[in-house]
Amino acid sequence: xxxxxxxxxxxxxxxxxxxxxxxxxxxxxxxxxxxxxxxxxxxxxxxxxxxxxxxxxxxxxxxxxxxxxxxxxxxxxxxxxxxxxxxxxxxxxxxxxxxxxxxxxxxxxxxxxxxxxxxxxxxxxxxxxxxxxxxxxxxxxxxxxxxxxxxxxxxxxxxxxxxxxxxxxxxxxxxxxxxxxxxxxxxxxxxxxxxxxxxxxxxxxxxxxxxxxxxxxxxxxxxxxxxxxxxxxxxxxxxxxxxxxxxxxxxxxxxxxxxxxxxxxxxxxxxxxxxxxxxxxxxxxxxxxxxxxxxxxxxxxxxxxxxxxxxxxxxxxxxxxxxxxxxxxxxxxxxxxxxxxxxxxxxxxxxxxxxxxxxxxxxxxxxxxxxxxxxxxxxxxxxxxxxxxxxxxxxxxxxxxxxxxxxxxxxxxxxxxxxxxxxxxxxxxxxxxxxxxxxxxxxxxxxxxxxxxxxxxxxxxxxxxxxxxxxxxxxxxxxxxxxxxxxxxxxxxxxxxxxxxxxxxxxxxxxxxxxxxxxxxxxxxxxxxxxxxxxxxxxxxxxxxxxxxxxxxxxxxxxxxxxxxxxxxxxxxxxxxxxxxxxxxxxxxxxxxxxxxxxxxxxxxxxxxxxxxxxxxxxxxxxxxxxxxxxxxxxx
Amino acid sequence: xxxxxxxxxxxxxxxxxxxxxxxxxxxxxxxxxxxxxxxxxxxxxxxxxxxxxxxxxxxxxxxxxxxxxxxxxxxxx
Numbered sequence: 001x002x003x004x005x006x007x008x009x010x011x012x013x014x015x016x017x018x019x020x021x022x023x024x025x026x027x028x029x030x031x032x033x034x035x036x037x038x039x040x041x042x043x044x045x046x047x048x049x050x051x052x053x054x055x056x057x058x059x060x061x062x063x064x065x066x067x068x069x070x071x072x073x074x075x076x077x078x079x080x081x082x083x084x085x086x087x088x089x090x091x092x093x094x095x096x097x098x099x100x101x102x103x104x105x106x107x108x109x110x111x112x113x114x115x116x117x118x119x120x121x122x123x124x125x126x127x128x129x130x131x132x133x134x135x136x137x138x139x140x141x142x143x144x145x146x147x148x149x150x151x152x153x154x155x156x157x158x159x160x161x162x163x164x165x166x167x168x169x170x171x172x173x174x175x176x177x178x179x180x181x182x183x184x185x186x187x188x189x190x191x192x193x194x195x196x197x198x199x200x201x202x203x204x205x206x207x208x209x210x211x212x213x214x215x216x217x218x219x220x221x222x223x224x225x226x227x228x229x230x231x232x233x234x235x236x237x238x239x240x241x242x243x244x245x246x247x248x249x250x251x252x253x254x255x256x257x258x259x260x261x262x263x264x265x266x267x268x269x270x271x272x273x274x275x276x277x278x279x280x281x282x283x284x285x286x287x288x289x290x291x292x293x294x295x296x297x298x299x300x301x302x303x304x305x306x307x308x309x310x311x312x313x314x315x316x317x318x319x320x321x322x323x324x325x326x327x328x329x330x331x332x333x334x335x336x337x338x339x340x341x342x343x344x345x346x347x348x349x350x351x352x353x354x355x356x357x358x359x360x361x362x363x364x365x366x367x368x369x370x371x372x373x374x375x376x377x378x379x380x381x382x383x384x385x386x387x388x389x390x391x392x393x394x395x396x397x398x399x400x401x402x403x404x405x406x407x408x409x410x411x412x413x414x415x416x417x418x419x420x421x422x423x424x425x426x427x428x429x430x431x432x433x434x435x436x437x438x439x440x441x442x443x444x445x446x447x448x449x450x451x452x453x454x455x456x457x458x459x460x461x462x463x464x465x466x467x468x469x470x471x472x473x474x475x476x477x478x479x480x481x482x483x484x485x486x487x488x489x490x491x492x493x494x495x496x497x498x499x500x501x502x503x504x505x506x507x508x509x510x511x512x513x514x515x516x517x518x519x520x521x522x523x524x525x526x527x528x529x530x531x532x533x534x535x536x537x538x539x540x541x542x543x544x545x546x547x548x549x550x551x552x553x554x555x556x557x558x559x560x561x562x563x564x565x566x567x568x569x570x571x572x573x574x575x576x577x578x579x580x581x582x583x584x585x586x587x588x589x590x591x592x593x594x595x596x597x598x599x600x601x602x603x604x605x606x607x608x609x610x611x612x613x614x615x616x617x618x619x620x621x622x623x624x625x626x627x628x629x630x631x632x633x634x635x636x
Numbered sequence: 637x638x639x640x641x642x643x644x645x646x647x648x649x650x651x652x653x654x655x656x657x658x659x660x661x662x663x664x665x666x667x668x669x670x671x672x673x674x675x676x677x678x679x680x681x682x683x684x685x686x687x688x689x690x691x692x693x694x695x696x697x698x699x700x701x702x703x704x705x706x707x708x709x710x711x712x713x
Contacts, residue, residue: 058667063660092693093669121694209659244659248666249673277696283683376698380686388700389687413660478700479687480664485696 001049007085009056012113015143017053023496028366032411060100065410088118095255103201107163122268171250305354312349339521343514346565367489386469389479398428432560595625641707650709
C-alpha cells in the first residue's frame with residue numbers, strides 16, 4: 001500500500017512522516033522547507049507500507065518548482081490513499097486545496113493537524129459535519145506530540161483496503177455549466193488521460209490558465225487552445241472579470257461557506273507569543289533583537305566548543321610521542337598510525353565540539369519560526385542587492401550546509417533569483433567552514449577576530465550579490481511570504497534533527513577525514529607531498545602562506561573540514577600558532593571561506609543550475625577568494 | 637476611498653478592491669487567501685521601503701513593497 005501526504009506548506013506533513021518513518025525529513029517552522037519528495041517504508045500494526053512526504057503546495061496550479069514537483073508526483077504515481085493534511089488553525093485557506101484534490105476523483109482523506117493550535121486561536125471545528133459535507137473521512141491530530149496518529153493510519157488503512165473515490169463540490173450554476181461544456185470537449189480528445197486527471201479537473205485548470213497544461217497542449221494542438229479561449233471569454237462575459245479570477249474566487253467562496261458551516265468561533269486565548277512580534281518585528285527593536293540573538297548564538301557555540309576542544313586535543317596528541325617511540329619516527333607504520341590519530345582527533349576534538357552546539361542552535365531558530373521574521377526584516381536590504389526577503393532563507397540555511405541551502409532556492413519564483421542566491425549560498429560559511437572559523441580564528445586569534453570574519457563575510461556576500469544582480473538586471477517579483485505562528489520546539493524533534501545532520505558528518509566526512517589523514521601521511525612518507533605543494537605554490541606564495549599548506553587546499557574541496565584538520569598534520573605541529581602568524585591564519589581562513597565549493601555542493605549545483613553556471617560559480621568564488629585573501633595578507 | 641495598500645496606516649482594516657498586475661501575482665495572492673472582497677488587517681506598514689505585514693483570515697502574511705503597491709484597497713471604518 002502507498003500512502004501520500006499532501007497539503008499546504010508548513011501544515012505538518014513532514015512531522016507526521018517523521019513520526020512513523022523515523023526522522024528522515026527535515027522539519028522546521030517556515031513554509032517551503034520540503035522541496036523534494038521523501039519516500040520511506042513504515043510499519044504500523046504489523047503491516048508494512050510505503051509513505052511519501054510531498055513538498056507543500058498551496059494549490060494544484062503550478063508555480064514554484066517545489067509545488068510543481070508535488071503535483072507531478074500526485075498525478076504520475078499510483079497512490080492508494082491520499083492524506084490531505086490541513087493546518088486546522090487555517091482551515092478556510094486549507095480547504096481551497098482540498099476542493100481541488102476532490103476534483104481528482106482519488107481516495108482522499110483529511111487530517112486536521114495542529115488541532116490544539118486551532119483551539120487556542122478560538123477555532124472549534126465540527127469534524128463530523130465536515131466529513132459529511134465533503135464525503136471523505138476526517139481525523140484530527142497533533143503531529144508534533146504524536147497525538148491522533150494511530151487513528152489517522154487506522155483510517156488510512158481502512159480506506160486503502162476499500163477505496164472510496166472523492167466527489168467534487170460544485171461551483172455556482174453558470175460557472176459549472178461552462179466547466180461542463182468544456183469537459184465535454186475534453187472528453188472527445190484524450191488529454192485528461194494523457195495528464196492522468198479527470199475531465200473536470202483539466203477543464204477548471206485550463207479555465208484558470210494553468211501554464212503547465214496550456215503549454216503542453218499548445219505545443220501540439222493550437223486549435224484546442226482556441227476552444228479553451230472561447231470558453232474563457234464566455235465565462236468572462238457573464239462575470240466581467242478574468243476567467244482565472246472567477247474560478248479562484250468561486251473556490252474561495254465555496255471554502256469560506258464550508259468553513260463557516262463547520263466552525264464555531266470563540267474568543268482566542270491571550271498568549272505571550274502574540275506580543276513577541278511587536279518587539280521582534282519592530283522597525284527598530286526588531287534589528288536590535290536580531291543582532292542580540294545572533295550574538296548570543298555565536299557565544300553559545302564558541303564557549304561550548306572551546307570548553308571541549310583543548311582537553312580533547314591534548315588527549316589525542318598524547319598518543320603521538322608514544323607511537324613514535326614504539327614504531328620509529330620515519331617508518332611507514334608510524335605514518336599510518338599518525339594519520340589515523342590525526343584524523344580521529346580532527347573529527348572529535350576540532351569539529352564536533354563546535355558542530356553540535358551550532359546545529360542545535362540553528363535547529364532551535366528554525367523550529368521556533370524566527371527565520372521568516374528575519375526574511376521580513378531583511379527584505380528591503382535584500383532588495384538593494386537585487387533579491388527579495390525570501391532569499392534570506394536559503395542563505396541562513398547555508399550556515400548549516402550548502403547542499404540543502406542550494407536546494408532551498410527552489411522556493412524562489414524567478415530563475416535568475418535562484419541562480420544568484422545559489423552562488424551566494426556557496427559563499428556563506430557552512431557548518432564545516434564555521435568550525436574552521438571557530439577552531440582556527442576564534443581559538444588562536446580570539447572571539448573578536450571570529451566575529452570580524454563573520455561580519456566581513458556578510459559584507460562580501462552583499463557586494464557579490466550587488467555585482468551579480470547588476471550583471472543580470474531584472475526586477476524581482478517581490479516577496480509574498482507567510483509568517484507562521486511561533487512554536488515552542490520539541491526537544492525530541494530538535495535532537496533528532498541535529499542527529500540527522502550530524503550523521504551526515506559522522507558517516508561521510510569522518511571516514512574521509514581519517515582516509516585523508518592517512519593519504520597525507522603516505523604522501524609525506526614517499527615525499528610526494530612536496531610535488532603537490534610545488535604545483536599549488538603560485539597560490540600559497542601569492543598569499544604568503546607556508547608552502548606546506550598547499551595540499552590541504554586540495555583536500556578542502558572534498559570536505560571543507562579537511563583543510564583545517566589536515567593543516568595541523570601538514571605543518572607537523574600540534575599548535576598552529578607556533579608556525580603560522582596571525583596574518584597567515586587569517587589569510588588562510590579567508591581563502592578557505594570563499595574558494596571553490598566542496599564536491600557535494602558542486603554536484604547539487606550542477607543539478608539545480610546546470611553545469612555551465614556551476615563552472616561560472618567555481619571560477620567566480622575562486623577569484624573572490626584569491627583577491628580577498630591577498631588583500632587580507634597585505635592589510636591584516 | 638480607494639488607495640494602494642502601501643498608503644494605509646498600521647492598524648487599519650481594509651477591504652481588497654482590486655489586484656493589479658498579471659496572472660502570476662493574482663494566483664500567488666489567492667493561494668494565501670487574498671482575493672478581491674476579502675477584509676484584512678494591516679498590522680505593520682512598511683518602513684524604509686520594507687514589506688508590509690497583513691493579517692488575513694487569522695494568518696500573517698508579509699508582502700514586499702512592489703506587491704503591496706499592486707493591491708488596491710478601501711479603508712473600512
